[in-house]
Structure formats: structure tokens, C-alpha cells
Amino acid sequence: MVMVDGSLDAEKIAGYFKGKSILITGATGFLGKILVEKILRVQPDVRRIYLLVRAMDAHSAKQRVEAEVTDTELFCLLKEKHGKGGFELFVEEKVVPLAGDVVFENMGLDAPRLEELANEVDIIVNGAATTNFYERYDIALDVNVMGVKYLCQFAKKCANLKMLLHVSTAFAAGDREGLIMERPFKKGETLREGTYLDIDAELRLAGDVKKELERQDGGGGGDKTKRERKGMKELGLERSRHFGWSNTYVFTKAMGEMLLGQLHGAIPVVILRPSIITSILRDPLPGWMQGTRT
Template identity: 50%
Template sequence: MEFVNPLSFLKDKTILVTGATGFLGKVFVEKILRIQPNVKKMYLLVRATNAKSAMKRILDEVYVEKDLFNVQRDIFGANFKSFISEKVVAVAGDVSEVNLGVQDSKLMEELYKEIDLVVNSAATTDFDERYDFSFNVNTMGALNVMSFAKNCIKINMVLHVSTAYVCGEGSGLIPEKPFYNGETLKCTCRLEITEEKKLIDEKLNQLQAQGAAKNELTSTMKELGIQRARFYGWPNTYVFTKAMGEMILGKYRDNLPLVIVRPTIITSTFAEPFPGWTEGLRTIDGPIAGYGKGKLTFLLANPKAICDMMPVDMVVNSMIMAMTANTRQSSQIIYHIGSSMRNPIKMTNVHKFARQYFIEHPLINKAGKPIKVCKGTLFKTTASFYTYMRIRYVMPLKVLKLISVFDKKYKDVCIGHGKKIKFAMRLVDLYKPYMLFKGIFDDTNSQKLRMKVGKSGLVDAFNFDPKSIDWEDYIINTHIVGLVKYVLKG
């Protein structure tokens, strides 16, 4: 793996990026344009009806309104928009469709001639997304991206963003190894991806023939995804369809260099373009926000379990260095991008640091008063959690239902409480594999890459070493500060 300077590597390159309107995609695009303004062109594939609406979406969702690009606005000043217009081309399309959904044949020919690198970060990340939606984007989308890349004349490589949790509910040391086609996490039978596609189509046809309402169709397809995932050993539809996507890429890449980056939990920026930028309630941020608002007083999470997370800018740095190091290698390589191996942090410490932050900087309620946070309780087993839920919520609900038999005014209250409990238990069922996770992600390949970066003198510019993170300082002074500023809006 001979080292090449990433700035030299990116100069005059033309890159196709899918998922550019997503959290990781935005940070990736920002970094490329900031460190190498002499990149030739960045084609960003976005869902839109035409090129004009695609560009409008890119400008509205990525560049115009986002603080993420403030550094570049300061650099270019009044020329910022013209720079973007020169370097960025929005392409109306969809990874779930053949030819990436690009309708303009002239544009397609242009892409085939110009593209050097393909970065696929498009994904639907809901754990219980409709099986058909998740399969089309995460599995068939990977195939469509690879098919496109193989038609590109100058193609150097494909970089695919997956997730470390394609390992399922593994424990111990989890290696950076690819999936073979048809592999399952339960050794009961072979996974046939074409049969899964057939199953989805048959179920959709059946539901449509029955005249199923939209909500029934959605709930049925969601349940189908969870059932199929668990049948083969994965805990949810998201990681199941991402694993199948990796299988397809490995099977159909031929000799095209393929880099698969598997991040763990992605969090706010550590340093670039400035600390703390984030958007949306991402994985651990939902519980942190709920706790800060005084609404979440307990959680199913083993205090001793490792919360494996990496700042988004470090993930992007790893992507750039992986592309640079593996171009034209005619091989497939996996990189785990996480912290559990080199700098682990336990759930109890995440809770401790969040508590410390909200005690010192409480959120303000609608009445203008500071919200006091409780100590909070972490349940380390599902048995202890379910026991608490029965005593605290289920049994009182049964009493309330009994009262409602004699006093009808409690009927709606019962229905409302019942729905909330059902929803809460659904979330617990989806998230418990990660709150009780026992695995450590081996990052041997990533460490070799970091050593190359260290010898090059580019550590500051392309840092993705988890050892450089002081978790207490990052969570208290960077991550939650950013969460409050950009998501909770103060």
C-alpha cells in the first residue's frame, strides 16, 4: 500500500457521490471542496424530477442554509456560489433504479467518460424501514452503483459506506472481513438475494390485490423486513439489507478496486471544519436529548457495555485516505472505523458526562425555567428492564382499564397510554442489540492506514485516530454543545 498524497490524488479528479444530502455525505463533500478546490468536478446524485430541481435541492439542503459550509463562505466570500456552480453538478437520479435513475442519455455518456471515483453513501438507515424500500436502496442500490462504475472508462475505484453493525449481534473481536455471497449469521440455510427480491414482489402483489390501505401495507412490509432479518441472524432490516449490499458488491466487482468503510456510531464533528456540527437526532442523541429534556429517566443499556462511536469528520478522513491508498489495487478491502479497539468508552461514562453537562447547562422549558435532570437509571439486562416496565407502566394501565369500564372518560386515556407503551417497547426491541452490544471491532486495516498517514506528516489534516479523542472533553464541550445548538436550537 504505497502512500500517495491525498491532495495530489484528488487534484483534477471527477467524483460521483451518492447520498450527498445525508449527514456523512455533506461532510465528505465539504472536506473535498475545502482541502482540494482543484478537484475537477463533483457530481452529486440526488432524488429529484430534473436537473434544475436537483440543483435547487443541493443548494437548499447542503450549501445555502448549512453552517457546515461557513468556513468556505469566509474563504470565497462573494465568489462562493460561483465556485460551487463551477465544481458541483447535481444529477437527478436514484440509486434504487437501473442506470441510477438518470434519464438524460447525454449526461450518462458524460458521466461514463469523466468519472474517476465513485463514493456510495446513499442509504436508508431506519432500523425497521419497509423491507421493499430498504432492500431497493441498501441492497439493489449497491448493485446499481457497481454496474454504473464498471461502465466508467477512467474509473479508479468504488468506495462504499456500510456499517460496522453488519456483524449482527456478534461478540468478542469482530474482524474486518468481507461477506461471501449467500452467507448468513445463522448456519441454517443459504441466503439467496434473488429469492428475497421475489418474496418482496410477491408480498406487494398480494397486498395490492387485497386492496390493502397504505398504513397496512407499510406495517406489513416493515414486519416482513424484521422477520427476514432475524430469520437469517441479523437484528433489524437496516443491517440485513446493508450486509446483502456488501455481498452483491463483492460478487459483481470483477477486478474493480472496492473499498468498504464500516463506521460505528457516527457523531458530531471533532475538529473540521469546526467542532460540534451535527444534524438530526442520531442514535445516541435521542436518549441524550430525552434525558436533557427531563423526559427520559431510565434506559436499557448495560453500564459496562462499550459505546462505539466516531466523529463524522474522522470517518470522512478515513474515507479519503482509504481511497488514496487503494486506488487501482484490483482488490477488496474492509475498514472498521470505530473506537472500541483503541479508545473505548463505556455507556456509564456517556451517561455520566451527559448528566454533568445538563446539570451545569440545563435546557430551558416552555415556561422559561431550567429543566432539572434526575440521576437516571441504566438497566443492564432485558429482564430487569421489563420487570420495571411492568411495575411502573403495564400494571397501572391494567388498573386504569378496569376503572374505564365504570367511568368512560378514562377510555381515551387508556388508549393513549397503551399506544405509548407499545411504541416504547418497539423501540427497546430495535435498539437493545446495540445498548447491550458485546463486540469489539478489530481495526487492523485502519491502523495500518493510520500508520501510513502518520509517516506522511498529514496527521492533523487527516486525523482519524480514536486515541486522540478525550471522551469527557468531546462529549461535554463539543458533542452535546453542538447537539443543543444545531438540533435542539438552544
């Protein structure tokens, strides 16, 4: 990072993105779409921004990116600058929607597209996450842990990768008091003395409990779904608290960090741990935020 008078040098950061291709996951989320808008606004010479979104096909992915990202009021300054037609052309040239999901190996992309990305991507920003504090354990593990694993596997195939930026949370540190140092999690580290976290064992446990709940319910219809959901949510909270975390979200985000630390090898990695995020201060739309939960 370049510091000028105690602040980041915005011009040099913007310059860094010139000619770069960036893969962003979680772009339909609050932070993701802010990042997309900011890069397009301060560095129009970015080469490509690939947005991985959950969708059935390329057409659906394009529709979703338009509806949930580029057509939102957040892009007002860019629309003013380029005009309606110019803005659409600009976005079409710079933004590439990808139908996929981090919960699948190779992000659910076909081999030709994966090879194209591996040859072109310079930066990966992983913002994909389930942020529900009391998510089902199996779903939280899929997105917040396995998603990190699959993205890291892809990163190792990228010939020109400069950085993998992983968005975590400050609350992965748990409900501790006093000075908490910013350092990576060690393999097996927990917040409760006398326990050891085996991520593979947790993945197996979640799978086994889910199968057992399905077996017990048989053909239970809607009630079966509710019981299974309740059982998997309770399992997530139980395992989180067993190891010293307060909820499933912060626990699985800590696990994702831990897994990234084990797997990244020579890949340059940055882990970002934001705390509470509120509305935009100034550009492009003062006070903008996405929903009351944010």
C-alpha cells in the same frame, strides 16, 4: 494509504483528489455533505463533484443541493475564504447536481449524461442508503441492495475509474461477541447456522408479499396503505431475524456488501464500515451534527 507517524498523510490524500472527478450518492446525508465540504476545502483543484440527488429535474436538483448541502452552516470556512459571490461561483464551477436515484437502472439518468459521467468519473462514493432500522423490506432492498447493483453496473462503464468506495456499517457483523475479523461476506453467508441467503429469492419474496397485500386490501384507501406498510415492515424484520441479523437496516446493508462482492469484477472496491458517528471534532465547525438522530 500513506502513514506518517502512525497517522494518515493528509497532504497526500488531498493531493490524490487533484484533477479528479467524483460521483457521490447520498450527498444530502450527514456523512455525504461532510465529505463534499472537506474535499472542496482541502483540494480546490478537484475537477468536478457530481452529486446524485432525488429530484424531478435539473433545476430541482440544484435547488435541493443548495438548500441541503452548500447553503448549510457546514460550509462556513469556504464562504469566509471565497466571500459570498466567490463561493457561489466556486460551487457552480465544481459541483454538478444530478437529478436521479440509485433505485433505478442507470441511476435514472438519460443516455447522454450517463455517457458523459462514464467518460469523466474517476471515483465513485456510494453513501446512499435508507438508515431506518425498521424500514419496509421492499424499500430497504431497493436502496441498500439494488442501488448497489445499479451503481456497480455503472462503475463497469467508467473508462477511468480508480475506486468505488461503498459506505456500509460495522453492524452488518450482527450482535456477535468476541473478535470479528474485517473480511468480505461470502455469497450466501448468513449469521445463523443452517441458513443460506439467496438475494434473488429475497427480492422475489418481497415483491410477491407486496402484491398479495395489495390484492387482499383491494380499494382500502388510507387504511390499505397503513396495512401494506405494516406488513412490509414486519416482513423485513422477520427475514432479518431468520438469517441472524437484528433489523432490516443492518441485514440489507450486509446484502449490499455481498452483492458488491459478487458483481464488482475488476473494479477496485473499498468497503467502509463505520460504527457510531457523532459530531465534528474541529474543522469546519466544532460540534456540528445533523439532527438529534445523528
